[in-house]
Amino acid sequence: MSTLLQDIEAQISGLKTxxxxxxxxxxxxxxxxxxxxxxLSNAMLNEMLDFGNGIVGLALNLEETEVxxxxxxxxxxxxxxxxxxxxxxxxxxxxxxxxxxxVVNALGEPCDGKGPIVTQxxxxxxxxxxxxxxxxxxxxxxxxxxxxxxxxxxxGRGQRELIIGDRSTGKTTIGMDTxxxxxxxxxxxxxxxxxxxxxxxxxxxxVGQKQSNVARVLAVLEEAGAMPYTIIVxxxxxDSATNQYLAxxxxxAMGEWFMDNGMDALIIYDDLSKHAVAYRQVSLVxxxxxxxxxxxxDVFYLHSRLLERSARVGxxxxxxxxxxLPIIETQAGDVSAYIPTNVISITDGxxxxxxxxxxxxxxxxxxxGLSVSRVGSAAQVKAMKQVAGRVKLDLAQFRELxxxxxxxxxxDPKTQGQLERGKRIVEVFKxxxxxxxxxxxxxxxxxxxxxxxxxxxxxxKIKDFQGKLxxxxxxxxxxxxxxxxxxxxxxxxxxxxxKAAVSEFKQTYK
Amino acid sequence: MKISKQARRDARxxxxxxxxxxxxxENRVRQAVGAVVQQKPRGYIAILSHFQRLIRxxxxxxxxxxxxxxxxxxxxxxQIQADLARQYGPGLxxxxxxxxxxxxxxxxxxxxxxxxxxxxxxxxxLEQAF
Numbered sequence: 001m002s003t004l005l006q007d008i009e010a011q012i013s014g015l016k017t018x019x020x021x022x023x024x025x026x027x028x029x030x031x032x033x034x035x036x037x038x039x040l041s042n043a044m045l046n047e048m049l050d051f052g053n054g055i056v057g058l059a060l061n062l063e064e065t066e067v068x069x070x071x072x073x074x075x076x077x078x079x080x081x082x083x084x085x086x087x088x089x090x091x092x093x094x095x096x097x098x099x100x101x102x103v104v105n106a107l108g109e110p111c112d113g114k115g116p117i118v119t120q121x122x123x124x125x126x127x128x129x130x131x132x133x134x135x136x137x138x139x140x141x142x143x144x145x146x147x148x149x150x151x152x153x154x155x156g157r158g159q160r161e162l163i164i165g166d167r168s169t170g171k172t173t174i175g176m177d178t179x180x181x182x183x184x185x186x187x188x189x190x191x192x193x194x195x196x197x198x199x200x201x202x203x204x205x206x207v208g209q210k211q212s213n214v215a216r217v218l219a220v221l222e223e224a225g226a227m228p229y230t231i232i233v234x235x236x237x238x239d240s241a242t243n244q245y246l247a248x249x250x251x252x253a254m255g256e257w258f259m260d261n262g263m264d265a266l267i268i269y270d271d272l273s274k275h276a277v278a279y280r281q282v283s284l285v286x287x288x289x290x291x292x293x294x295x296x297x298d299v300f301y302l303h304s305r306l307l308e309r310s311a312r313v314g315x316x317x318x319x320x321x322x323x324x325l326p327i328i329e330t331q332a333g334d335v336s337a338y339i340p341t342n343v344i345s346i347t348d349g350x351x352x353x354x355x356x357x358x359x360x361x362x363x364x365x366x367x368x369g370l371s372v373s374r375v376g377s378a379a380q381v382k383a384m385k386q387v388a389g390r391v392k393l394d395l396a397q398f399r400e401l402x403x404x405x406x407x408x409x410x411x412d413p414k415t416q417g418q419l420e421r422g423k424r425i426v427e428v429f430k431x432x433x434x435x436x437x438x439x440x441x442x443x444x445x446x447x448x449x450x451x452x453x454x455x456x457x458x459x460x461k462i463k464d465f466q467g468k469l470x471x472x473x474x475x476x477x478x479x480x481x482x483x484x485x486x487x488x489x490x491x492x493x494x495x496x497x498x499k500a501a502v503s504e505f506k507q508t509y510k
Numbered sequence: 511m512k513i514s515k516q517a518r519r520d521a522r523x524x525x526x527x528x529x530x531x532x533x534x535x536e537n538r539v540r541q542a543v544g545a546v547v548q549q550k551p552r553g554y555i556a557i558l559s560h561f562q563r564l565i566r567x568x569x570x571x572x573x574x575x576x577x578x579x580x581x582x583x584x585x586x587x588x589q590i591q592a593d594l595a596r597q598y599g600p601g602l603x604x605x606x607x608x609x610x611x612x613x614x615x616x617x618x619x620x621x622x623x624x625x626x627x628x629x630x631x632x633x634x635x636l637e638q639a640f
Contacts (some may be wrong), residue, residue, distance in 0.1 A: 011639055019625055019626065021625055023622050024619070024623075025622055038567060042623075065563070065564070
């Protein structure tokens, strides 16, 4: 109580001393979430403008005689002739650990009904990306739990990896599997009191998604126990274009807090195609000139400044990382369209999902030939590097030979062997959704198939074999799995143990 | 009305011609308007419309509006005029208005800048702070 009185006194005395100068203007035109304001001579770019009654806007167009501003929130109450004030502030969102487990909108306001978010720190939504000196090379892995990704297209902490594909090919599922996998690893490290493990917090930004989809994502994450390590930023399809335009930047600001404070974060932008469409709408209503496909001329800069903020920074500059997984939806598999090519050139690699593979039953439908990770094996643990080094090559050779598979028995034994091995590898990489696999299980499965121990199992029984092998190893040989997990490399002893365990299992397998 | 780019350009040219040493010259403006009305070039209504808007904005930019709850004595008025002229340069036009809603104090608006020293203004700021 006593501090309250002192605070009020201080505020009143603060008001007594100065007559502040404000810059005002009047609304000349309002419509479609955009206001054109006359006057306002001191407005700066991206400055927050106060329309009264708690409505704020962002000044985006600074013209000779007027200012074009986008309204954040309900714009139907604004009238022509209304007074508008500059605030001298940039748009900021709340950041910090209190946001974990919450669903917020593009301005950081909670929309999950669990009460207000209490935080002292606010980060600006638009920020310049870390410079060259601040960055550190990417060397720590993000274990997505999806074997195809962790083995052949490994993602590192601080990398940007694009997930690109047609509709309904499993793009969001890859993101969700990653979140669930991280939550499991975080929880396991907490339970084992392992201080050397750096937990990875996840942010899922839903831009222009159906609200039913976001609700489903939330339900899946809650069921998997992943929400305590996740923030969901929601700007769904019924939100204004302004909110959809700002949501990825808000999510990025939240991720930057983790990066600046020695922690690792992962952000999934689902998806950037709809973000570009929202930005196009905002730009066209602001009467900015349009370019190719009616997108404004700076649509590349829109995504590049967003994605460049995902980085790994050095010890003196925060000692954290922000990994970016942008998602782009293509039309009819056309990766050479405008927005997909833009984002491909910005990111450090892509995971390309194909509808053909999806309908053939290969799920996740990752096209191994077109997918690449420019960080590569620097982001893999040694054990995975040992077993997965050759897998990409084997699959590439298998794909080349697959055309000859039609000839069946007319092939020489070596080609036949490659075909059979390739089919088994493809089977092993199939994985059900929301079922991430820990790295030691992946290493065991890959080692088994690479060393020919699955060659005598029929192709259609491979998934069953793998499932039962996994169960066997995690229940009966938990110590061996634990050793692989801790040592992160396959020493001679571990390989011998693994060989013995698999042979033992094969004897009991029917 | 829809004002074409050409009409805007012409109006802007006309406006710049009426500016003498960073200030608007009233005579030139009247002359310009008279000439356009007489000669009626293509799109003259659009040109005049946009020209009017530019003049209006310029007058508002260089206009000072001083509101007070009670009429100010001539000495205070002169003081305010001198202070504003010093800060914003010569050529300001002054309007003194009585506004009882301010309760007390003075609210000065020069173009887009507002200095609100009135009681009403401070109460509003106090309300905002809470």
